[in-house]
Amino acid sequence: MGTENKEEFSLLLKDALAVMYRVSLRLTKDRMDAEDLIAEACLKAWEKFPTLRNHHSFRPWILRICQNLYISTYRKKQREKEPLKESQLLGEDEDFSLFEQLVSPLILDNSNPEIAFINALSSEQITKALSCLPEKYKTVVMLCCFEELPYQEAARILKLPIGTVRSRLHRGRAILQKLLWEVAKEKGII
Amino acid sequence: MKTISCSESVKRIFELLQGKLRSTEKKELDNHVRFCKDCCNRIEFEKTLKEKLQNVSKQTKVPNTLEKRIARLLRTF
Numbered sequence: 001m002g003t004e005n006k007e008e009f010s011l012l013l014k015d016a017l018a019v020m021y022r023v024s025l026r027l028t029k030d031r032m033d034a035e036d037l038i039a040e041a042c043l044k045a046w047e048k049f050p051t052l053r054n055h056h057s058f059r060p061w062i063l064r065i066c067q068n069l070y071i072s073t074y075r076k077k078q079r080e081k082e083p084l085k086e087s088q089l090l091g092e093d094e095d096f097s098l099f100e101q102l103v104s105p106l107i108l109d110n111s112n113p114e115i116a117f118i119n120a121l122s123s124e125q126i127t128k129a130l131s132c133l134p135e136k137y138k139t140v141v142m143l144c145c146f147e148e149l150p151y152q153e154a155a156r157i158l159k160l161p162i163g164t165v166r167s168r169l170h171r172g173r174a175i176l177q178k179l180l181w182e183v184a185k186e187k188g189i190i
Numbered sequence: 191m192k193t194i195s196c197s198e199s200v201k202r203i204f205e206l207l208q209g210k211l212r213s214t215e216k217k218e219l220d221n222h223v224r225f226c227k228d229c230c231n232r233i234e235f236e237k238t239l240k241e242k243l244q245n246v247s248k249q250t251k252v253p254n255t256l257e258k259r260i261a262r263l264l265r266t267f
Binding site for chain 2: 006009010013017018021022025031035038039042043046097098099102103114115118119121123126127144145146147148150151169170173177
């Protein structure tokens with residue numbers, strides 16, 4: 001491939017690297033594994049780069065490569081550390097809202113208890129809650145809530161219909177909020 | 191203008207935060223929250239929580255080791 005292509009690839013990769021790292025780190029839960037996964041993804045992406053017609057789609061395209069590599073190579077390793085099952089986290093027909101938990105009984109002695117609760121949560125507690133989410137929800141929540149990617153882009157990365165992205169995001173958000181509630185109880189925030 | 195319930199309002203709040211709410215739906219939501227303190231507070235809460243999650247994400251920086259590794263890799267292409 002020509003120098004022009006290489007420069008273009010390098011620029012696109014530079015823009016996508018931070019989100020690739022954050023997503024890979026959350027998936028593998030291991031810094032070295034995340035770095036290895038990204039290096040492998042870069043190699044694969046470079047090989048396939050001539051087939052990418054629209055360079056504006058580079059970010060979802062390379063994130064899709066990361067996701068596929070994770071599934072084929074790293075997920076088996078992760079299974080040993082698999083978090084709790086979905087049913088243990090939230091019943092099938094159950095919904096959960098942190099807001100409702102915080103507002104109805106006015107748990108915190110503060111004029112704005114729900115905002116005070118959010119401020120009291122640490123990054124570690126949020127990261128821990130996210131890591132406990134079942135994988136099918138974790139990836140959607142990670143892409144749409146943490147990385148602010150639009151539904152369409154998440155759907156393209158995960159090869160899912162947009163409706164499925166929406167429904168997984170709804171349930172994933174509810175489970176995450178329940179996990180944050182549990183973490184907060186455990187740490188004495190509430 | 192159509193009036194909406196609190197449960198419909200909650201659904202729309204999440205769509206609003208994802209930037210996916212159509213203008214008529216947004217007007218109906220705005221109209222609802224003007225008279226519903228709970229939903230108004232709910233918007234503030236979900237917005238603050240979303241910002242918190244995004245800030246957590248942004249705190250994770252690409253390690254130098256990875257940047258150097260990628261730079262080395264790119265030189266081999």
